[in-house]
Amino acid sequence: xQSAVIVFPGSNCDRDMAVALETVSGxxxxxxxxxxxxxxxxxxxxxxxxGFSYGDYLRSGAMASRSNIIRPVIEAAGRGxxxxxxCNGFQILTETGLLPGALxxxxxxxxxxxxxxxxVTSTASIFTSGYASNAAISIPVAHHDxxxxxxxxxxxxxxxxxxxxxxxxxxxxxxxxxxxGIVNEAGNVLGMMPHPERAIxxxxxxxxxxxxxxxxxx
Amino acid sequence: xxxxxxxxLKDGVLDPQGKAIHHALExxxxxxxxxxxxxxxxxxxxxxxxxxxxxDKMCDKLLANTVIENYEIELPETAPEKTS
Numbered sequence: 001x002q003s004a005v006i007v008f009p010g011s012n013c014d015r016d017m018a019v020a021l022e023t024v025s026g027x028x029x030x031x032x033x034x035x036x037x038x039x040x041x042x043x044x045x046x047x048x049x050x051g052f053s054y055g056d057y058l059r060s061g062a063m064a065s066r067s068n069i070i071r072p073v074i075e076a077a078g079r080g081x082x083x084x085x086x087c088n089g090f091q092i093l094t095e096t097g098l099l100p101g102a103l104x105x106x107x108x109x110x111x112x113x114x115x116x117x118x119x120v121t122s123t124a125s126i127f128t129s130g131y132a133s134n135a136a137i138s139i140p141v142a143h144h145d146x147x148x149x150x151x152x153x154x155x156x157x158x159x160x161x162x163x164x165x166x167x168x169x170x171x172x173x174x175x176x177x178x179x180x181g182i183v184n185e186a187g188n189v190l191g192m193m194p195h196p197e198r199a200i201x202x203x204x205x206x207x208x209x210x211x212x213x214x215x216x217x218x
Numbered sequence: 219x220x221x222x223x224x225x226x227l228k229d230g231v232l233d234p235q236g237k238a239i240h241h242a243l244e245x246x247x248x249x250x251x252x253x254x255x256x257x258x259x260x261x262x263x264x265x266x267x268x269x270x271x272x273x274d275k276m277c278d279k280l281l282a283n284t285v286i287e288n289y290e291i292e293l294p295e296t297a298p299e300k301t302s
Binding site for chain 1: 231232234235237238279280281283285286
């Protein structure tokens with residue numbers, strides 16, 4: 001499995017993401033700078049990591065989603081390449097339009113940084129097939145703009161099409177219907193606010209993120 | 219040519235920042251404030267050749283996220299015009 005991690009100015013989870021991908025796949029991912037206009041050939045997976053790209057200027061993910069590398073990323077998504085966007089990566093995917101909705105300021109205005117209790121609400125996706133159905137898992141979150149918003153019709157559609165893959169078990173940021181992660185219509189693009197790459201090693205407090213990478217790299 | 223663009227959250231979209239400002243005004247004993255909504259003002263200095271349509275495109279493609287935001291464009295010597 002060939003993977004790449006896109007690096008923006010202000011990304012800060014790119015290394016953790018690379019370690020997670022390498023730990024599970026045994027292969028070093030390509031680190032791709034946002035200013036490049038081509039991706040390495042033969043990629044199976046593209047990860048868009050967390051952080052604060054461009055200092056969250058204008059809106060979280062707004063500037064990054066207009067950078068050079070995004071055009072080939074959108075083309076790759078169209079070809080079925082698996083795309084994982086975590087935290088700022090999720091914000092960037094909604095800003096590009098690859099995923100619906102928007103991530104707004106947390107409803108209680110606080111930056112939330114803790115282990116979030118999640119429910120795996122769909123195991124039909126290529127990202128979550130390794131979890132037990134309705135599994136309760138704990139994955140760290142660290143964000144200020146994690147309040148998922150979409151209009152009622154979009155939310156109904158996401159639910160009817162089984163595209164909500166993770167939900168918070170408690171309201172931590174005001175997200176519509178406690179949505180923590182969604183996939184696109186084709187099922188090859190996942191955006192989520194919690195950080196599975198920070199939950200792959202017992203020494204770091206938990207390994208509930210491991211099954212996501214194992215599903216993804218299967 | 220100076221163009222001013224006002225970006226505001228759509229009606230019905232929760233504005234935590236506006237709420238916090240509202241709360242702070244109340245705690246300063248200002249009475250009678252019914253609601254507060256916070257937005258952004260973006261000022262562009264553009265060549266006179268830039269058309270209104272192009273400014274619209276700038277708003278749609280980057281300056282506003284129309285999933286959650288509306289924008290109004292104020293051209294020189296005109297009142298703000300509602301666009302979406």
